[in-house]
Amino acid sequence: MFAFRAGDAASPRSRELPVGLADRIRPTTPVAGRLLPVPPALAPLFPDGALRRGSTTTVAGLPGHGATTLALALLAAASQTGSWCAAVGLPDPGVVAAAELGIDLRRVVFVPHPGQGWAEVAGDLLPGVDVVLVRPPGRARQTAARHLVARARERQAALVVLVEHVSAWPEGGDLALSVGALAWEGVGRGHGHLQGRRAEVRVSGRRSAGRAVECSLWLPAPSGVVAAAEVEDGPDGAGPDDGPKAA
Amino acid sequence: MELERLVVIWCPGLREEGARGEEARRFVHVVARAGELCPWVHPIRLGVCALPARGPSRFFGGEEMVVSRLVEVVEEEAQVGVADGLFAATLAARSGLIVPAGEAAEFLGPWSVATLARPDLAVTLQRLGVTTLGQFAALPSADVSDRFGADAAACHKVARAESGELAGLRDRSIERRLRVARGEDPDVGSEPPPYQPGFFGGASAADTRAALSFARVQERLGVDAVLVGRVQGGRDPSEQAVLVPWGSPESGAGPGGAPWPGRLPPPAPTDVLRAPRRAEVVDRTGRAVEVTGRGLLTAALDRLSVDGGPWQRVVAWAGPWPVTERWWSVRRRRARLQVVTEDGVARLLCTERAQWWVEALYD
Known part of the structure; x- marks a missing residue:
């Protein structure tokens, strides 16, 4: 049981745990060292309430539907607590938006144009930084994807993969977040200004442990940060209070 | 991406602290006056401060305008220069010059290797017949690095205008000294100390690990491939933020500064x-x-x-x-x-x- 939360993340046992059991067990040793904080509004998306070192999280969404906002927001709390982060392959990063999302710009490097070597660049960064956000230019090669996932696990860094559709990442993810935008608010036909976007984020993936969580979020809220909209329970009743809070 | 264009204000009369500490107080005033005109004025060392040129230059209608406005407002004997990177901009200020963008290497060429403030290196180089930064820059990087070590390699990049930052160029205690001069508690900063990435001290093990991984990416893709973001004034989303190469002089500055009028309200585009x-x-x-x-x-x-x-x-x-x-x-x-x-x-x-x-x- 140790192996699931607190043991070696590379252990294959975590994946073999029965779904029901995986949902019930709780850590018996401190997990704080293995977790990287996320903004409070995003904690309900994660079984541990935080990004887990060594894990791979995919963030999928059509362009313009908020996936970049969500992916960048995953770096915010980690960078604020002193973790180094990197964003690879975001060609035109909105630095102001990143700052508004709470990212400490002193702790984040951008590699906007890694070219064909995006996977190698991400692989170079995984030993040095705690969170690597990578956007492959198209569908990732299976070998490159598998290598990166293994390297993240081995180096105990969190890998966040930004894709248009989850199928563009052949390795799947420990956790898969899909973003669907609902609507922008604050803007009308010729008046107001963009204030916030409501979005639905659905969580799946092998580490979601059978929880089908769906969250309503502001991606972003009018202040530029991510925030919880009213949360709707998933089909199995799993709500935001189901998981432990961010360490 | 090229080095950031910087304006350097150089006050020759304030570079040494006298017995009464008056110079520091006067320099505080210079920084404050310049800061009223332009955002992002950073003290570099006593008598020297720097600010990004791009935003103010657009705002005031050119670098010449920025320079003349600064000279007017600082109320001290001051020379102002503009160039790419801190090192060249500092030398430009000493001569009161605006060095055109992209021409820092040519500008640095005739200066003596002594300007690097590395007496040992200067003596060695002069024995080899290398007396100017231009001659030094012409040496192959690999040879310099092999033969003289990492610090000389850093100097070499500066001579080539590939970097503007050099250990010793900034007085790391300047913020503290100015807080003392302002009569503030020296140990309570109004903002967190600017983080200086790179190999110039003060780095934790995690910072070193991160720096190594960034260097690997730079080897793979070039120095300009690894960027850090910084927020500054400006009306456009593209003007409000700059991406500068990791490890470059201004890359250590944190977010801050008053937004200039006219920007769109948040959220900003991603x-x-x-x-x-x-x-x-x-x-x-x-x-x-x-x-x-x-x-x-x-x-x-x-x-x-x-x-x-x-x-x-x-x-x-x-x-x-x-x-x-x-x-x-x-x-x-x-x-x-x-x-x-x-x-x-x-x-x-x-x-x-x-x-x-x-x-x-x-x-």
């Missing part, structure tokens, strides 16, 4: 296109929509096409916000709109002379 994309905007009858001289739309927006792509129905828009350029600039009349299409995608559009552009995307 994708600020370096190369804006052409767009077409039409009304219900299919006629191109324009913004009039009074800043009004000629018709309600109906459809949008980007890069000649399929038409998408516009469901909401905000603006136009005229982009008022100052009198000194080339006469440009632009207007900006936020446009949401039926697929829920929001873009920042800009129009100028009946041509529409997508400037940014809210992803």
Whole structure:
């Protein structure tokens, strides 16, 4: 049981745990060292309430539907607590938006144009930084994807993969977040200004442990940060209070 | 990406602290006066402060204007220079020069290797017949690094104007000294100390690990491939933020500074296109929509096409916000709109002379 939360993340046992059991067990040793904080509004998306070192999280969404906002927001709390982060392959990063999302710009490097070597660049960064956000230019090669996932696990860094559709990442993810935008608010036909976007984020993936969580979020809220909209329970009743809070 | 253009203010009379400490107080005043004019004024060492040139230069209508305004306001004997990177900008200030962008290496060429403030290296180089920065820069990097070590390699990059930062160029205690001079508690900073990435001390094990991984990426893709973001004043999303190479002098500065008037309210776009994309905007009858001289739309927006792509129905828009350029600039009349299409995608559009552009995307 140790192996699931607190043991070696590379252990294959975590994946073999029965779904029901995986949902019930709780850590018996401190997990704080293995977790990287996320903004409070995003904690309900994660079984541990935080990004887990060594894990791979995919963030999928059509362009313009908020996936970049969500992916960048995953770096915010980690960078604020002193973790180094990197964003690879975001060609035109909105630095102001990143700052508004709470990212400490002193702790984040951008590699906007890694070219064909995006996977190698991400692989170079995984030993040095705690969170690597990578956007492959198209569908990732299976070998490159598998290598990166293994390297993240081995180096105990969190890998966040930004894709248009989850199928563009052949390795799947420990956790898969899909973003669907609902609507922008604050803007009308010729008046107001963009204030916030409501979005639905659905969580799946092998580490979601059978929880089908769906969250309503502001991606972003009018202040530029991510925030919880009213949360709707998933089909199995799993709500935001189901998981432990961010360490 | 090239080195950041910096303005350096050099006050020869304030470079040494006298017995009464008056110089530090006067320098505090210089920094404050300059800071009233331009954002992001950083003390470098006693008598020397620097600020990014780009924003103020646009704001005041050119680097010459910035320099003359600064000389007017600082109320001290001061020389001001502008160049790419801190090292060249400091030398430029000593000569009161504006070195054109991209020409820092040529500018540095005739200066003595002694300007690097590395007496041992200077002596060795002079024995080899290398007396100027230009001659030093011409040596192969690998040889310099092998033979003289990492610090000389850093000096070499400075001589080549590939870097503007050199250990010792900044007085690391200057902020503290100025707090003392202001009569503030020296140990309570109003902001966290600027973090200096790189190999110049003060790095934790994690910082060193991170630095090594960035260096690996730089080896793979070039020094300019690894960037850090910094927020500054400006009206456009692209002006409010700059990406500078990791490890370059200004990369250590944190976010802050007062936003300049006229920026769009948050949230900011997540994708600020370096190369804006052409767009077409039409009304219900299919006629191109324009913004009039009074800043009004000629018709309600109906459809949008980007890069000649399929038409998408516009469901909401905000603006136009005229982009008022100052009198000194080339006469440009632009207007900006936020446009949401039926697929829920929001873009920042800009129009100028009946041509529409997508400037940014809210992803």
